[in-house]
Amino acid sequence: MRKIGVLTSGGDTPGMNSAIRAVFKEGVKQNFTVLGIFHGYRGLIEGNIREMNHSDVENIMHKGGTILRTARSEEFKSPEGQKRALSVAKAYGIEGIVIIGGDGSYRGAKILNDLGVATIGVPGTIDNDMGYTDYTIGFNTAVNTITNEIYNIRDTMRAHDRVGVIEVMGRNCGDIALWAGVAGGADMILVPECPMPWDEAAQRLQDYRLRGKLTSIVVMAEGAGKAEDFAAYVRESTGIEIKAIVPGYTQRGGNPVAYDRILASQLGQRAVELLVEGKGGRAVGTRRNSIIDVPLEDAIGKVDSFDEKLYDFNNNVLARF
Secondary structure, rough: OOOOEEEOOOOOOOHHHHHHHHHHHHHHOOOOOEEEOOOOHHHHHOOEEEOOOHHHHOOOOOOOOOOOOOOOOOOHHHHHHHHHHHHHHOOOOEEEEEEEEEEOHHHHHHHHHHHHOOOEEEOOOOOOOOOOOOEOOOHHHHHHHHHHHHHHHHHHHHHHHOEEEEEOOOOOOOOHHHHHHHOOOOOEOOOOOOOOOOOHHHHHHHHHHHHOOEEEEEEEEEHHHHHHHHHHHHHHHHHEEEEOOOOHHHOOOOOOOOOOOHHHHHHHHHHHHHHHOOOOEEEEEEEEEEEEEEHHHHOOOOOOOOHHHHHHHHHHHHOOO
C-alpha cells in the first residue's frame, strides 16, 4: 500500500481536523502518500482529490469544522455512484481510505471495503450515538458548549421569573441533553430513551412554581419533541411563562476541547496503523479508556447504551424539590 485517502462525511463535528492531521502525520511516518478527498463521498465520485502536504495540517488542531469540507451524497447510494467512486479511487491509486463520520458514513465505508478499497471508520458525530464506542469525536465539545449556554440562559430566565426549555441535538440519542443537563444543573431533562409524558412534565414545573421555585431550566433532546411545541403546551396547560431556545448549529461549531483533540489524534493514528497491518473494514473507537477496533458491520447501527441511572438521579431527585 502506497497511497491512502482521508475524507469527512455527514455532519461536521469539532475535532475532525485533529483526526485529519493525525491521519496525515501517521501516513507520512509510514511512507504513504496521503490524499485529501474533499466534500466526502461526493468528492470521491467527482474526483475532487489532491495530495496533502505539511502546510495543510500545521495549524488546524484547534479549528472546528473540517478543512476537507463535508457533504451528503445521494449518488453514492446507487450502484452506479458506487462504481464511479471505485473507478476514481483506482485512477488515483488509492488503496485505503480513512472515513471520518457517523453511522451513514460507516455504511458507505462498508460498501467501499466490499468493493476492494480497504476502509477504516473514525467516529465523528456530536450525538455520541454509535454504540460500539464510549465516545465519539465532538461529543465532549458539544456538551461543554451547551453547558455554558445553560448558565447564560438561566441568568436571563431568572431575571424574568421564567422557565427556559433548551432544545439540543439528538434525534435518537439523548446523550448531549443528559450530560449537558446534569453538568448545567438542569431541573428537568427530556430524552427519547426515557419518554416523559408532557402532562407529567408540565405538572412538575407547576409544582416547582407552587413551592416558590419561579425559574426552571429544561433541557430537551430534539428526539423528545420540539421546544416550541413543549413550551406552548406548558403555557396553555399551566399559564407558566416559558421560553423555547434552540441553539441549533452553534452546538457543532467552535474550537474542539482538549479531550476531543486528543481522542481524534489517537483514533486517526490507529486508523492508519490498521491499514499498515493490512486490515480494512474496521472501525476504531474507545472503550474503558482504551483504543479499540471492531468490524464495520458490528459498528453500524449498534444502539448506544443510555445511562438511565444518571438520568433517574437528575430527574427524580429534583422532582422532590
